[in-house]
Amino acid sequence: MDMRSIDLNLLVAFDAMCQHQSVTRAGEAIGLSQPAMSAAVARLRALFNDPLFVKVGTVMQPTERAQALAEAVRRVMVTVQQEILQPSGFTPETSDRTFTVITPDIGEMHFLPLLLAHLAKAAPGVRLNAVSRNREAAGETLAGADADLALGYFPDLKGSAFFQQKLFDNKHVCLLRRDHPQLRKGSLTLKAYLALQHVVVHPDGREHVFERHLQQTGHKRDVRLELSHFMSLMPIIESTDLVATVPRDLAAICQRYTQVEIVACPIACPVIPVHQFWHRRSHKDAASIWLRAQVAQLFKAG
DNA sequence: AGTGGGGCAGAATTATGCGT
DNA sequence: ACGCATAATTCTGCCCCACT
Numbered sequence: 001m002d003m004r005s006i007d008l009n010l011l012v013a014f015d016a017m018c019q020h021q022s023v024t025r026a027g028e029a030i031g032l033s034q035p036a037m038s039a040a041v042a043r044l045r046a047l048f049n050d051p052l053f054v055k056v057g058t059v060m061q062p063t064e065r066a067q068a069l070a071e072a073v074r075r076v077m078v079t080v081q082q083e084i085l086q087p088s089g090f091t092p093e094t095s096d097r098t099f100t101v102i103t104p105d106i107g108e109m110h111f112l113p114l115l116l117a118h119l120a121k122a123a124p125g126v127r128l129n130a131v132s133r134n135r136e137a138a139g140e141t142l143a144g145a146d147a148d149l150a151l152g153y154f155p156d157l158k159g160s161a162f163f164q165q166k167l168f169d170n171k172h173v174c175l176l177r178r179d180h181p182q183l184r185k186g187s188l189t190l191k192a193y194l195a196l197q198h199v200v201v202h203p204d205g206r207e208h209v210f211e212r213h214l215q216q217t218g219h220k221r222d223v224r225l226e227l228s229h230f231m232s233l234m235p236i237i238e239s240t241d242l243v244a245t246v247p248r249d250l251a252a253i254c255q256r257y258t259q260v261e262i263v264a265c266p267i268a269c270p271v272i273p274v275h276q277f278w279h280r281r282s283h284k285d286a287a288s289i290w291l292r293a294q295v296a297q298l299f300k301a302g
Numbered sequence: 303a304g305t306g307g308g309g310c311a312g313a314a315t316t317a318t319g320c321g322t
Numbered sequence: 323a324c325g326c327a328t329a330a331t332t333c334t335g336c337c338c339c340a341c342t
Contacts, residue, residue: 007313023326036314038327043313055322055326 006047013040014052015077018070021059090286092123099291100129102138102150104203105230110249111151114298122294142279148288150277151295153209157277164278165292168301169271170247172210175237178259182243190219190266199225199242201233210245213269234258247272 016026016037027037045052048069053060062070090097103111108130119126133141135156141147143161150157157164174193176182182192198221202208214221224242227233233244238258246254251262276295282288 024324033315034326035316035328039313042327058322058325060326 007043010040010044010047011073011076013037014044014066014069015073017041017044017053017060018062018066018073021053021061023053023060090290092126092290094125095123095287096125096127097287098127098129099149099287100131100147102131102133102141102147102154103152104132106247106250107152109230109253111295111299115295118294118298138277142277143281145279145281148278148282148291149295151274153272153274154277161280162277163280163283164275165296165300167274167276167296167299170249170274171271172245172265172267172269173248173251174263174265175233175244175246175251175254175260176263177238177240178261180241180243180261183261183263188263188266193243193266194219194221196243197222197224197241199223199227199233199236199240199244201227201230201244201246203228203230209272210269214267217267219267234260249274 012030013026013032016030017023020026020029023037023041024034026032027034030037032040041053048065050065051063052066053062055061101111112128112130116128119128131141131147133147133150135154138150138154139157139162142150142157151167153170174188182188182196185192200211200221200223202211225236227236230246230250233246233250234254234257236242237244237254237260245265245267248262251260254260255262276292278288278292
C-alpha cells in the first residue's frame with residue numbers, strides 16, 4: 001500500500017471508532033457529522049478490504065482485522081500527539097536529554113566540573129557528552145548535528161552558519177613547582193624566563209597561540225620537553241625545574257590540585273578569547289537555548 | 303519563483319430511508 | 323426511537339496553467 005494513497009485523517013477516524021465503537025459518537029469525538037463519519041468508515045473499509053466494524057446489537061464491534069490494526073494505529077496517534085504536535089519546549093527538571101559539547105582537554109577541566117554541579121541541581125536527568133575535535137572538524141561536527149555546543153578557542157568557526165557568544169579572555173601565565181629556585185629571586189624577568197628550561201604542550205590540531213607569538217617576536221626558549229596533552233603537565237611541573245606557559249584557567253586548575261605556583265609571564269602575548277559556539281540549526285532549539293544560557297550564566301565574565 | 307483563476311475530485315452536510 | 327447508510331447538494335482543497 002502506497003503511503004500517498006492513504007488520507008492519514010482516516011487513521012484518526014479508525015482510532016475514534018476503536019475508542020467509541022459507534023459511528024455517531026466517534027464522529028462527535030473528532031468533529032465529524034454522523035454521515036461524514038460513516039463515509040470515513042466506508043473509505044477505511046475500501047482501503048483495508050474488510051468491514052472493520054460490524055453492528056452487533058447496539059455497538060459497532062471491531063472485526064479481527066480492526067483489532068489487529070488497533071494497537072499500531074493507537075501508537076501512531078500517541079506518537080503524533082506527543083512528539084509532533086506538542087509545542088517545542090524544554091523542561092530541564094524532567095528532561096533526559098544528552099547534550100554533546102565540543103571542548104579540548106583544558107575545556108573539560110575548566111567547564112565540566114562547574115557545569116555538572118549546576119546540572120545536577122537544575123536538570124538532574126540531563127547527560128553530558130564531551131568530545132574533542134580539531135579546528136576543522138569542530139565546524140563539521142556542529143553542522144552535522146553531532147554536537148550542540150563548542151566551548152573554547154575556535155577561530156575557524158566563522159560565517160553565517162555559526163553563532164558565538166564570548167565568555168571570557170584567557171591570558172598566558174607561567175607555572176613552576178612551589179619550591180622552584182626561580183621563585184626566591186623575585187619577579188620573573190624576560191631574561192630569567194628565557195634562561196629557564198621549558199615544557200611545551202602541542203595539543204593535536206589546536207591553535208598554538210603562544211608559540212606563534214614567540215615566532216613573530218623572535219624569542220627563543222630552551223624547550224626540554226614537548227607534550228601533546230595538558231593533563232601530563234601537573235606531575236611534570238611538580239617534580240622538575242621545568243616551566244610551562246599555559247592559559248590562566250588551566251594554571252588555576254593545576255595550582256588547585258598540585259604543589260605549583262602561578263607567575264606572570266614576562267612576554268605579553270595576545271589574550272585568547274573563549275567563546276561558546278553553536279550552529280544556526282540549533283539557534284531556535286529550546287533545549288540548546290537553555291544550555292547556552294546556563295553556560296553564559298556560569299562562565300561569562302563581567 | 304510566486305500569484306491568481308478555472309476546473310475537478312473528493313469530503314462534508316442535509317435530508318431521508320432502512321433495520322433493529 | 324435510535325443509529326447506520328445513502329442520495330443530492332455544497333464546500334474545500336488541489337492541480338494546472340497563464341501571467342508577472
